[in-house]
Amino acid sequence: MRRTTGHHYTIVQIGFDARQPGVPVIVTDEDGGRILFEAFYFITRVPHRDKSRTWQGEAVRAIARFYDFYRVVVPDCVIASEQMAGTLIAKFIESQKYGSSWVPELDNSSLYWKALSPADLGKTKQYLSKFLETIAEVKDNALSNAGFKSFALSTYRAVSARRREGDNRSLLYHISETAQKDRKGRYPFPDRAAYKSATVRARHFPFDAVGELIVEGCRRKRRRSEYTGLASEYNLNLLMAVLLCAGAGLRSSEIFHMFVRDVTRKHVRLLHPEHGRVKHQGSFVSRQQFLREVYYRLPRTRLSGAQFAGFKSMAMTEKDSDQEGPYSVAHFLPESIHGIPFREWFYSAHREYILNILPEGADHPYLFVNSSNSDGFGDPWTKTAMRDAFNVAVRKIGLNPDRSKGVHPHGLRHFYGQSLKSLNVSPLVIQTCMHHKTLEAQLAYTSATEVEVNRELTALEATLKRGETYMPQGEPIDLLVFKYKSDPAGLFTTAKIGASSDRLR
Template identity: 35%
Template sequence: MSRPITYHLIRSMPSPLMASEHVPLVIVSKQDGFFLREAHAFFHDERYSDRSHSWRLAAAKTIGLFFDFFKASEIEDFGGAINQHMLVRNFLLAVSRGTILRDGEDPTGLRWKPSSPDRYAVRKSYLRQFLEALQDFSDEGTIIPTRFCQVAVSSRAREYQRARSLLYHLGAPRTYSGKPNDSRRSLGVQHKKRGFDQEALLKLLQVGCRRSRSIHAFYNKNGEPTLASEFNLNLLMAIILMVGGGLRQSELFHIFLDDIRPDIIWMYHPEYGKDRRGRIRSDYLREEFGLLPRNRITGTQRAGWKRFLITDDQRMRSRLFLLPYWHELFYKVFYEYRRNIYPNNPAHPYLFVSTDARFYGQPWSIQGLKDSFKAAMNKAGMKQSKFEDTNMHAFRHSYGQTLVSMGLSPLYVKEAMHHLSIESQQVYTRPSDETVNKHLQEAAARMQAMKDGKYSNLSVLESPDLIGGKFMSDPAGIFTLVGLGRNRDRI
């Protein structure tokens, strides 16, 4: 079997136009200009320049694949069979169905396998945004149109005019967030989030977060065990903030130690949040510690930042709403952590620090959290599963479900979960099957009670007898009892 052919490489390089930023560079052949200038302009466009590095890399992957398909279309054995005005459409079909024929041959040489609906939607979303930017660049004359650019813009225009466009009119992806529509939703399929099971959560806290051995150095002055001596306080605090405050795992790693006040916890924008003197965080990190905000770096210390409702626009921050029980538990753990774990002179302002002997005192990483959570789940005898709601994001769903069960209005739920719109909370607050059934049964009982009492004109709540023949008309004999048996098995 021949190896797949590719016509590009992707490398992450510092950008001379955006200070301290790394931007993907789609490297191509000398004949094609060494690197894809269209992609370079795309990542520096003001609409996309503030996107995360992971978003850029994923977009670069799609752009690279699109360029590969364009180059394959110039191969004589394959290019002669396609119209380059149909490049976009043919590319999407190739992504969806693959390029390998039934006999194992592949005239493109790309050797692509069929994509899942989810991956196809992702590719289509990035391609659409890239092509729309490419059209703007061409109209404004901001780039020199290469043959690749000309063919891409031409095929986009052709696709835009089609009544049944694969790119635009059939399941068009969302454009602002960079997240594609979930293709399963067109089939009416949605995974219903229940949140982390309460019994499992208790077991995780009591068993999973407990240290393998007690640390006597953390005993109190009376020689008694403490939370610090018995538990992994990093993981314990992280779980409390996620399940009791609804934080995403990436948001944990933007919290400064000083954000924890005796009676309130603030969540600041990682770049534009302002301290009491009005100094923004990016300046504070650079001037005091020589650091960049963690959403603007690459590597193991990176932490993403999803759009977050800011309620205090003067200082670019929002209050974290911890549920009462979790509020008390958090501060008990925090004071133990501050006293026994946190270093005296840290080289950064972040709340969570690594306790690994090799990296002690450095900012804790998302991978460190994932490793600790995995070890805790194994210790508690549980497995991580997205579909069983035993992963870390299920903690946020638990928070949302708790808010709903408390009877809070959608407006308050939106504020507590820091969503920009009420619609955003729906995936977190959808009721479980058991809850829906419980409410249906209770509603039916109320209606029956009302009929038996004051409101006698309500319809009777009983299931129809479909087999007993209680129908005035049944010309097809559908509900007529039929005796089946030897020589009588036909109606």
């Protein structure tokens, strides 16, 4: 049990279950040592109780500093008005931003701290804001009668004023950088940040190199005699990852959240790594609860270090029942477009992977595991290991890793998007295939390439020289007359999406 001591508090680490790590608790100097119930309530409520130990420790230390500041600055520990509560919070943030010497009220006190770095200041604001938002719950919680209650009653005043005004922004919004910019008014011209948010067409992995990447790049340098079939000849981890990313458009980060049970005979299922539902002991529970109760693990989105894996929000388009919850499925490219049977090859590799690579009795449910001869064999596969294996594979076929040229794991997803566009697939279908929540999200994946632009401009020039009216190649009557349910504004018309059942007359 570790202790951190301030002027009016001590932080101790208390474990309530031998199987779970302890939580940091603030013990005040009131009444011979009383737990600060407000902080205890905050750190043990969902979702904070499932945060990493680092997150919990930083949050509790920020609350403890605020509590110390409150005890020194507020006479008799009573905040008489909402204005006083707001001033208290603002002054505390100033003391964190510029140091304790910046606040006159601390001149005669023994409190002293240096100015925080911008990154740490941002975290402190975040933690304090989330903490203050729970004050209303604490005030109405009967259990708080057993704890130190005046702190909650006092700081609650700052929250209640905003709730009556209907202001649902962060409690600390008025001292944020965004608010300061708002007070200065709008800029007469867009700033540099505006240009960074523009949609830019990213490079896709070269069309003519994907087949070679699969067949030759994923091949092992030497056979593994302990395995049979494909497993002895191919790095099945990398092979399956490439087939999913290039053939089904998955983001490379999404494969690290896949459970073994997510691959069925019919579908490759995609679920949210925390809120996706999984069957456990006769009922459906969240993946977060399943990982905690069965494997004593956190979702990889909540881990740090090598085992962390991000997750970008995706559209969940399928739902078999309310209990099972929403999910999505991988949509493989047809073999005819590149001559590659992505789906068939994936399931063949998956079958060999299950038989040869996946260890029995693993201490996690993840599909992709470390298959190298090392101490970490069987551990969840990491993004670093995947990227290293990918770089070796592309060099093997004569390419150099270069994100700007699409030779990167995410370039495979762009390859998928461009492949769908080349088939004249409706934007609505592309949105579903790529699991985008909006049509606009696919612009970076399906915008015209340099070759396509040059071809169109050359056709335009030739037409004008002949004195004719230029008409895009394709189906003129469709392009001029029909509208598409998935493209009501006509944004994608110039992409020649062609005739489909998606159009409106």
